[in-house]
Amino acid sequence: EECSPDENGYILYCPCMGKHYLLSYQHWEYENIGSCVLYFCTFKLTGRFGNQADHFLGSLAFAKALNRTLVLPHWIVHRSPKHHESPSVMVPFDDWFQVAPLQGYHRVILMAEFMRSIAPVIWPPGERAGLSQSLFTDLLTECMFPVTPGLLEKKKVGLTFSVTITVLCYMARKGPDGDGCNAKDGNPFGPFWDHINVNFDRSEIFQPLHYDIHRQDNLEKWKEKYPPKEWPVLAFVGAPASFPVQEENIHLQKYFKWTEEMVQKGSDFKRTHLPRGAYVGIHLRNGIDWERACSYVDKSQTLFSSPQCVGYRNDKGPTTQEMCLPPLSTIVKHVKRAVKQVNAQSVFVASDNNHYIPELSKALEKMQVSVHKLDPPDPQLDLVILGLSNHFIGNCVSSFSAFVKRDRDAIGFPSSFFGFPVP
Numbered sequence: 001e002e003c004s005p006d007e008n009g010y011i012l013y014c015p016c017m018g019k020h021y022l023l024s025y026q027h028w029e030y031e032n033i034g035s036c037v038l039y040f041c042t043f044k045l046t047g048r049f050g051n052q053a054d055h056f057l058g059s060l061a062f063a064k065a066l067n068r069t070l071v072l073p074h075w076i077v078h079r080s081p082k083h084h085e086s087p088s089v090m091v092p093f094d095d096w097f098q099v100a101p102l103q104g105y106h107r108v109i110l111m112a113e114f115m116r117s118i119a120p121v122i123w124p125p126g127e128r129a130g131l132s133q134s135l136f137t138d139l140l141t142e143c144m145f146p147v148t149p150g151l152l153e154k155k156k157v158g159l160t161f162s163v164t165i166t167v168l169c170y171m172a173r174k175g176p177d178g179d180g181c182n183a184k185d186g187n188p189f190g191p192f193w194d195h196i197n198v199n200f201d202r203s204e205i206f207q208p209l210h211y212d213i214h215r216q217d218n219l220e221k222w223k224e225k226y227p228p229k230e231w232p233v234l235a236f237v238g239a240p241a242s243f244p245v246q247e248e249n250i251h252l253q254k255y256f257k258w259t260e261e262m263v264q265k266g267s268d269f270k271r272t273h274l275p276r277g278a279y280v281g282i283h284l285r286n287g288i289d290w291e292r293a294c295s296y297v298d299k300s301q302t303l304f305s306s307p308q309c310v311g312y313r314n315d316k317g318p319t320t321q322e323m324c325l326p327p328l329s330t331i332v333k334h335v336k337r338a339v340k341q342v343n344a345q346s347v348f349v350a351s352d353n354n355h356y357i358p359e360l361s362k363a364l365e366k367m368q369v370s371v372h373k374l375d376p377p378d379p380q381l382d383l384v385i386l387g388l389s390n391h392f393i394g395n396c397v398s399s400f401s402a403f404v405k406r407d408r409d410a411i412g413f414p415s416s417f418f419g420f421p422v423p
C-alpha cells in the first residue's frame with residue numbers, strides 16, 4: 001500500500017536558483033568584477049540555504065494547490081567557489097527536517113523513496129520531461145552576457161529556463177563559440193539530477209502559466225494543461241515557487257520543523273557553551289558577497305528578503321543600507337537593548353564572515369555578558385541556536401535571517417531586526 005503511486009501525480013523539483021536570483025547575481029558580478037563574468041568565479045558561494053527554504057514553502061503550497069504529492073528534494077550545499085568544478089553536496093531532506101509535520105498539511109514523500117518505489121512504475125526512463133518557464137530568448141534584454149544568435153539557436157534545445165541560463169553562463173565561460181550545451185550542465189543542476197540518476201528525455205515550456213497558485217485562473221489552467229493521467233510527474237528544473245517566499249505561503253513554516261536530533265544539538269550547545277540563563281541570538285550577514293549585494297539597496301525598493309521588514313508592497317518605507325549591512329554601532333545599540341529586555345547572560349553570534357566577537361565582548365563587558373559563536377562553523381546548527389534564543393535580532397534583507405524569524409514566529413518567540421524600524 002505504501003508503494004502504490006498517488007494517482008493525483010507528483011511534483012519533483014531541483015532547489016536550484018531560478019530566474020530572479022540568477023539575473024541579479026549576474027548583474028552584480030558583471031558590474032562589480034569587470035574581469036569575470038562567471039557565475040561561480042569569485043563569489044564566496046556557501047550554502048544558500050535561505051533561498052532553498054523560501055522556495056520550499058512555495059513549492060509545498062504549489063503541490064497542495066495542484067493536489068499532487070510533493071517529492072521532498074535533497075538540500076543542496078554549495079562548495080566554495082575555489083571548488084566550483086566539484087559537485088555540490090546533496091543532503092537528504094530528513095537529515096535536517098521532519099517529514100511527519102509536513103504530512104499534516106499535505107502529501108509528501110522523500111526523494112530517495114520516490115525514486116526507489118514510485119519512479120520506476122510511473123516515471124520510467126524514456127518518458128521524463130523537465131518543465132521550465134521559458135526559453136531564454138525573452139530574457140536577452142536583461143541578460144548581460146555576450147550572446148550571439150548562433151549560440152541562442154543552440155540554447156533552444158536547453159531543458160529549461162533556469163538550466164539554459166546556467167548553461168549560458170557556462171558557455172560564456174568558454175566563449176560564445178564553445179561546444180553545444182547540455183541541459184544538465186552547470187552546478188548544481190547536473191549534480192542534483194545525477195545524484196538520483198535522472199536524465200531528461202524532453203523539455204516542456206509551461207509559460208504563460210506561472211507559479212502563483214493563489215490566482216484561481218492560473219491554477220485551473222495548470223490542472224487543464226497537465227492532467228495527472230498524462231503527466232504523472234511534473235519535474236521542475238528550478239523550484240515552482242518565487243523568491244522571496246510569497247506572503248500567502250509564510251504560514252506554512254509551522255509545518256517545517258527541525259528534526260529532534262538537530263534541536264538536541266542546539267540544546268546541547270546551549271547547555272555546554274553558554275552560561276545559564278537567557279541569551280540573545282544575532283545574525284550578522286557580512287561576507288564579501290553580501291557587501292556587493294547591499295550596494296544594490298539604493299537601486300531597488302526591496303532586495304531579497306527585505307519585504308519581511310518593509311512589507312511586500314513596500315508599505316513600510318525603503319530598504320536601507322543600515323538594514324542590509326548594519327554598522328557596528330547599530331549592532332551594539334540593538335544588542336544592548338535586547339540584552340536588557342530579556343536580562344540575557346550571553347549573546348550568541350551567527351555569521352558567514354565576521355562575528356565581531358572581540359568588539360561585542362568589549363561593548364558588553366560592563367553588563368557582564370559573554371559573547372559566543374560556533375566553532376567549527378555549521379550554518380544549520382547556527383539556525384537552530386538562533387531559533388532557540390530568548391530574543392533574536394536578524395538582518396532584514398537576508399533569507400537566512402528570514403528563516404529564523406518565521407521559525408520563531410510560528411512558536412511565538414520574539415524577534416527584531418538591525419536598523420529597522422528606521423528611527
Ligand code: GFB
Nearest residue numbers: 046047048049050051293350351352378379382398399400
Ligand atoms: O541562506 P542564504 O540564501 O541567505 O545564503 P541570504 C547565505 C549562505 O551563507 C547560507 C551562509 O546558506 C550559509 O551557508 N551563511 C549566512 C551563514 N549566514 C550565516 C551564518 O550566520 N552562519 C553560517 N555558518 N553561515 C543571499 C542569497 O543570502 O545572498 C542570495 O539568498 C545571494 O541568493 C546573496 O547569494 C548574495 O539571503 O543571506
